[in-house]
Amino acid sequence: MTTPLKYDATAKWLHWLIGVIVIVMLVAGRTLEALPLDERTQIIMVHSGLGTLVLVLMIVRLAWRRSHTPPGPTAEMSVRQIRLSLWMHHGLYALFILQPLLGIAQAMFITDYEIVAFGLIDYSGLAENDAGLARTFHILHGLNSLILSLLVIGHILAAFYHHFLQKDDVMRRMLPFGKVES
Numbered sequence: 001m002t003t004p005l006k007y008d009a010t011a012k013w014l015h016w017l018i019g020v021i022v023i024v025m026l027v028a029g030r031t032l033e034a035l036p037l038d039e040r041t042q043i044i045m046v047h048s049g050l051g052t053l054v055l056v057l058m059i060v061r062l063a064w065r066r067s068h069t070p071p072g073p074t075a076e077m078s079v080r081q082i083r084l085s086l087w088m089h090h091g092l093y094a095l096f097i098l099q100p101l102l103g104i105a106q107a108m109f110i111t112d113y114e115i116v117a118f119g120l121i122d123y124s125g126l127a128e129n130d131a132g133l134a135r136t137f138h139i140l141h142g143l144n145s146l147i148l149s150l151l152v153i154g155h156i157l158a159a160f161y162h163h164f165l166q167k168d169d170v171m172r173r174m175l176p177f178g179k180v181e182s
């Protein structure tokens, strides 16, 4: 298989769709705890639905990754940079999958209110309420969201570094209409 110069349309759609949803959820999620219970229940219906969508899209993305060769490192990248970007991407994949799974685990045991994603998937009905387990998964979901936020910020800064300082094609090859020099 030859290494392509840029990502195909499927990879770009998945990247930007997941990226936008997760960034909105990471920011909006921080406001959840301060809301009154009835308002929180309504918003969690959407939050849990979008989170479930992220999980499904991540599974599609993993399948894409296994069946396609992504563009490789550019000639300008040092061995250290290549290693770091590999770690970063593996970390992002793992935490993007872990975040909705921890949310679902929390939803299954939560005692304060019912969680029915998009009004369709009844997570609360999957297990007996358990305040201790709900608290544990709440802490893990919050902790993972903090680490994920740091990785996402690092990922965006790395893309800007490539584009504006290293002036290579790394960011352009993922942009919707990005033109890549051969």
Ligand code: HEM
Residues within 6 Å of the ligand: 022, 025, 026, 027, 028, 029, 030, 032, 033, 040, 044, 047, 048, 049, 050, 051, 052, 054, 096, 099, 100, 101, 102, 103, 104, 106, 107, 110, 115, 117, 123, 138, 141, 142, 143, 145
């Ligand atoms: C990529 C997916 C997701 C992201 C980025 C995300 C992000 C967040 C964030 C940042 C918080 C606030 C954490 C805190 O302040 O400690 C939160 C809370 C929460 N999330 Fe998620 N979440 C995701 C998926 C899910 C899913 C799939 C579910 C359930 C099925 C879920 C259920 C919850 C619940 C129940 C809370 C606590 C709300 C409360 O305080 O009552 N999340 N989420």
